[in-house]
Amino acid sequence: MMRQAGRSLPEYREIRAGRSFMELVHDPKLSAEVTLQPIRRFGMDAAVIFCDILVPAEAMGRSVSIVEGTGPIVEPPVRTRDDVESLNDFVPERDTAFLAEAMGLVRAELGDERAMIGFCGAPFTLASYMVEGRSSRNYERTKGMMLGEPETFARLMERIVDNSIPYLELQAEASADALQIFDSWGGALDEATWRTFIFPHVARLVEAAKGTGKPVILYVNNGGHLLEAMADTGADVLSLDWRVTAKDAIARVGDRCAFQGNLDPTILFSTPAVVKREVRHVIDSFAGAAGHIYNMGSGILPTTPLENTTAHWEEVLRDVTPGASA
């Protein structure tokens, strides 16, 4: 269910009521609680820590708020070289201590038999939120900066990676078993552009993350055309959306990477029988892969009907002894 694990659950909505999203993120007890909710209800063998990909943007000195129906707002936006230089370098142990504390609480309940996955946003995704100041369908200011002022763009990407590395290291020290890099928007770029302007920064981040000794998972939403480039970053696992078939991914990447994915989350708007059939299809389709972590191909949608979510996890976990595979 990606990092949106709990957001479709009634027990999540209960905790969320009357609180802003970022309030939950900053409160270690609450974020540990919503991290654990889906594990308690469904019994999966791994938890993704509840956090927001924009936490580092906030720690770098921008105001971040998540507005219902609009998405994140980042103020002030980063548009010039001076804006880029005005960003802070943050100290994760001091400025994002809430995350380490939340991870400690989650670990205490998970024990050693279930895995905990830490994460950060990919540099292009963070850059696009910083440059646009909000969600965007086309990222025209970001791509305009990338092509029109490539040095400013590269410096922004560099500063994001400089800050993302110790942020992931903090999570590794806080007992994360794997580190995932989420690129929500990198799929908007063609492969040549991605290789030229994005790849060096992602590869540096992946390499540093691997330096912690933890496996690194790279997800690029809508990134089916980028699989070879993603594999070239050195990531251990490529997380796929539902538009990429296992067959195609295995043919193109071989055993260089394991795969994670990739059920279309909108399938959970059909019926329990269809959901179970499609889950089985996904699991079977990755039989020839070097490794497979079952997951959805994108975050679960908040309005997903609970009976279908339940059917989904019943089918996924049908052959799994809880705890045994962690």
Add this chain to the structure above:
Amino acid sequence: MMRQAGRSLPEYREIRAGRSFMELVHDPKLSAEVTLQPIRRFGMDAAVIFCDILVPAEAMGRSVSIVEGTGPIVEPPVRTRDDVESLNDFVPERDTAFLAEAMGLVRAELGDERAMIGFCGAPFTLASYMVEGRSSRNYERTKGMMLGEPETFARLMERIVDNSIPYLELQAEASADALQIFDSWGGALDEATWRTFIFPHVARLVEAAKGTGKPVILYVNNGGHLLEAMADTGADVLSLDWRVTAKDAIARVGDRCAFQGNLDPTILFSTPAVVKREVRHVIDSFAGAAGHIYNMGSGILPTTPLENTTAHWEEVLRDVTPGASA
């Protein structure tokens, strides 16, 4: 510039001021005028008629309004089998006469030396606007209906195609030189799902459109993973977005189809020099194709800087004698 040709131009904004988008669509003189504006300014050898893909949804009895910053609103939404049956079959000569009239006015100014392209939305795109009632990031209601109530979904697709065929025939009779089918949202489906639930309807529409004797162009936004399926519909030309390379498209489709595309429209947010370099790169990249119509890979964005749009057309038309290639 796709069917959004004029929308970044000051002369378009002048006509648009104080009028709703649908008001322009329904007024043959105004829609002919905004169709011709980019041709007069830049001198391209083909015009795309100004219209909206939701005109058939309106003629089928739904209220359509385009809300600034939100996109189209379709009321009431189509959610049940009864909703599907309640749709009208419309008579294009009577109910969309404004479009034929606009095309006549455009043809009178274009003469026979420049081409005019008619179009309609693809059935999945229309269905998703009808079912969701508005733009959507995930199309969960539409995909939920498709998988959970496949007969209702198929009936909706069938009724859309039933009505789209005479609508395209009207445009062919009104002197369109080619007919384009725009699938804005079909790329959200994986290939197997697209082949099962969408392909039969698109193939029927393509076949009927080819029955007019005009070449048929099929565009599926974000459809790089669907190229083979798109070619299988029998379309003469596949219109590509910028994430698909010419090399990959030619390798996968060969000479079964010509190609249209595929500059990333956000490149026009960089500088004139970068724009010209990237235009040249696109044109050169399709040198080995069975045929190539230069175009952007998606609609031009309304806030595109005029100097970059101008540089863009200078480069595109550098080696073209106006009128000679039509």
